[in-house]
Amino acid sequence: MEMISSLMFVIVFMTTLVFSIIFLHSKTKSLRSKTSCQLPLGTVGWPFLGETIDFISCAYSDRPESFTDRRRRMYGKVFKSHIFGTPTIVSTDAEVSRFVLQSDSKAFVPFYPKSLTELMGKSSILLINGSLQRKIHGLIGSFFKSPHLKHQITRDMQSYVQQAMDQWRDDQPIFIQDETKTIAFQVLVKALISLNPGEEMEVLKKQFQEFISGLMSLPVKAKKRMVKIVHKIIQSRRNSSTSAVAPRDVVDVLLKDASELLTDDLIAGNMIDMMIPGEDSVPVLMTLAIKYLSDCPAALHQLTEENLKLKRFKDQNGESLIWSDYLSLPFTQSVITETLRMGNVITGVMRKAMKDVEIKGYLIPKGWCFFAYFRSVHLDENHYDWPYHFNPWRWQTNRHMGTDHHLQEKDIISSYNFTPFGGGQRLCPGLDLARLEASIFLHHFVTNFRWVAEEDTIINFPTVRMKKRMPVWVKPRVD
Ligand code: HEM
Numbered sequence: 001m002e003m004i005s006s007l008m009f010v011i012v013f014m015t016t017l018v019f020s021i022i023f024l025h026s027k028t029k030s031l032r033s034k035t036s037c038q039l040p041l042g043t044v045g046w047p048f049l050g051e052t053i054d055f056i057s058c059a060y061s062d063r064p065e066s067f068t069d070r071r072r073r074m075y076g077k078v079f080k081s082h083i084f085g086t087p088t089i090v091s092t093d094a095e096v097s098r099f100v101l102q103s104d105s106k107a108f109v110p111f112y113p114k115s116l117t118e119l120m121g122k123s124s125i126l127l128i129n130g131s132l133q134r135k136i137h138g139l140i141g142s143f144f145k146s147p148h149l150k151h152q153i154t155r156d157m158q159s160y161v162q163q164a165m166d167q168w169r170d171d172q173p174i175f176i177q178d179e180t181k182t183i184a185f186q187v188l189v190k191a192l193i194s195l196n197p198g199e200e201m202e203v204l205k206k207q208f209q210e211f212i213s214g215l216m217s218l219p220v221k222a223k224k225r226m227v228k229i230v231h232k233i234i235q236s237r238r239n240s241s242t243s244a245v246a247p248r249d250v251v252d253v254l255l256k257d258a259s260e261l262l263t264d265d266l267i268a269g270n271m272i273d274m275m276i277p278g279e280d281s282v283p284v285l286m287t288l289a290i291k292y293l294s295d296c297p298a299a300l301h302q303l304t305e306e307n308l309k310l311k312r313f314k315d316q317n318g319e320s321l322i323w324s325d326y327l328s329l330p331f332t333q334s335v336i337t338e339t340l341r342m343g344n345v346i347t348g349v350m351r352k353a354m355k356d357v358e359i360k361g362y363l364i365p366k367g368w369c370f371f372a373y374f375r376s377v378h379l380d381e382n383h384y385d386w387p388y389h390f391n392p393w394r395w396q397t398n399r400h401m402g403t404d405h406h407l408q409e410k411d412i413i414s415s416y417n418f419t420p421f422g423g424g425q426r427l428c429p430g431l432d433l434a435r436l437e438a439s440i441f442l443h444h445f446v447t448n449f450r451w452v453a454e455e456d457t458i459i460n461f462p463t464v465r466m467k468k469r470m471p472v473w474v475k476p477r478v479d
Helices: 002-034 052-060 066-075 094-102 130-145 147-166 176-193 199-213 218-239 250-256 264-273 275-279 281-294 297-316 323-327 330-343 374-378 409-413 431-448
Strands: 078-083 086-091 108-110 348-353 357-359 362-364 369-373 449-453 471-476
Touching: 052 066, 052 078, 066 078, 066 374, 086 094, 094 348, 094 357, 094 369, 094 374, 130 147, 130 250, 130 431, 147 176, 147 323, 147 431, 176 199, 176 218, 176 250, 176 275, 176 281, 176 431, 199 218, 199 275, 218 250, 218 264, 250 264, 264 275, 275 281, 281 297, 281 330, 281 431, 281 449, 297 330, 297 431, 323 431, 330 431, 348 374, 369 374, 431 449
Parallel strands: 086 369
Antiparallel strands: 078 086, 108 348, 348 369, 357 362, 449 471
């Protein structure tokens, strides 16, 4: 019996293999005959599995980019593969990735793993395209950039950071990953729906964890409960007539918009969906910065000096820090930039081709997935000297470097080779907020404490995080 089923398995497997090869071969041939461009080189691996196993085993290692590095050497910067059940064009070419991210939804639409798509509503900002996406993206983006919000966030975050740090003791480790997660969640929820820390915030946090963990039927129930909380908030806003005052959060911004497309259901669902990209990324950025600084005493020293100088200056003048103070420290900004480059909080983004697209002589066939793999670009020695070396000084202007061939930080940040926040139509609207939060956290951490970090390692898959949640032993500074 066992023999027969094994034989059956082999027959089915071989038949599938042959059909898959014939199918892909004929598809490639018909595509080639229609266009002068060619499918990028590469292999689609095993039927169904494709190259997924190799991709995942590399992703779990400390060099996830070894998957792309190997293929880059064999096939070039853009190659074809088959990962997570989909034929995929992987790009480690900054120019090609930029072109795709700049394209509109007639050419490419977002592509997320099915497990994630199922959590989002149909009108989620992460999934929708065209004018509605541009509208919501624009409204949120300009709100997150506004000095008014930055001022409010800075004030709120200072108190969240203070509350957290007041609890820290020197006879037990502090888990930076957990601490930053709590603080960043409070900031995010405040910016989205103006909820303050308290019982309801705790409910929301717990429900969000259930939602994101993707356990069977729990996410659906968790999302329903969270949407209910937001609906209640929307209702109370609609009942009170405070339309003259500046919007205090994203709900206000979307409610103020007169367009009938922005229904209460759409707004409520999106408040939760927007937590998906915002919830984990900022704490990871802060945690990685602490990790890299712990391993680089020279950078930590310079960052601490810069922040202490600002603190003393403000103390002497009896002033409190405002958002622009935090962003005014050049070395601190370089530390954040370098952390984004090396840490690759978001490894890359995915799109699905809606039609055959030709770029730089490559063909991206309709229906295929396109994976813009930022990590390889950020760690490419052609773009960055000693790419695995944490070197915030590389971002300093030529004045600081004493050389004349380094670009100004702002130029590099807007260059093709540095895209931690994506680009084009879906450039992260939360990027200013993320940088501000990281700046505030670093300032208070280094000016209030000295610390010794326990040994810990970075895990890169499925999301970036620290294996042991980054335990550190802190001592209040006495200087
Ligand atoms: C270090 C922190 C962050 C990183 C590295 C990051 C990175 C990214 C990237 C790479 C994208 C592009 C996705 C794509 O093109 O498919 C994106 C989109 C997005 N991010 Fe962020 N993000 C961060 C923080 C935040 C925060 C704090 C928020 C606040 C809510 C946020 C909200 C969003 C939203 C709503 C989108 C989707 C935009 C759209 O599709 O129109 N992100 N983010």
